[in-house]
Amino acid sequence: MKMALLDDEVISAEKALIFRQRTGRKGYIYACPECGEPARLHGKSGQDGHFEHKTRVKGCSLSHIAR
Numbered sequence: 001m002k003m004a005l006l007d008d009e010v011i012s013a014e015k016a017l018i019f020r021q022r023t024g025r026k027g028y029i030y031a032c033p034e035c036g037e038p039a040r041l042h043g044k045s046g047q048d049g050h051f052e053h054k055t056r057v058k059g060c061s062l063s064h065i066a067r
């Protein structure tokens with residue numbers, strides 16, 4: 001997915017890559033906007049990133065697409 005929640009604010013993967021580079025914050029600090037489960041950022045700076053759930057979530061339409 002391309003969008004996630006960070007501290008209850010929607011953030012795009014593109015902005016999250018910049019945020020990660022600036023702050024060094026990594027890991028499952030994001031949440032899926034649909035199911036609220038933890039998600040982490042994948043991707044390198046300067047590329048298109050995306051978020052992935054920590055575990056597959058049944059019933060979440062954002063959960064089963066890997067990229």
Ligand SMILES: [Zn+2]
Pocket residue numbers: 032033034035036037053057060061062063
């Ligand atoms: Zn989800």
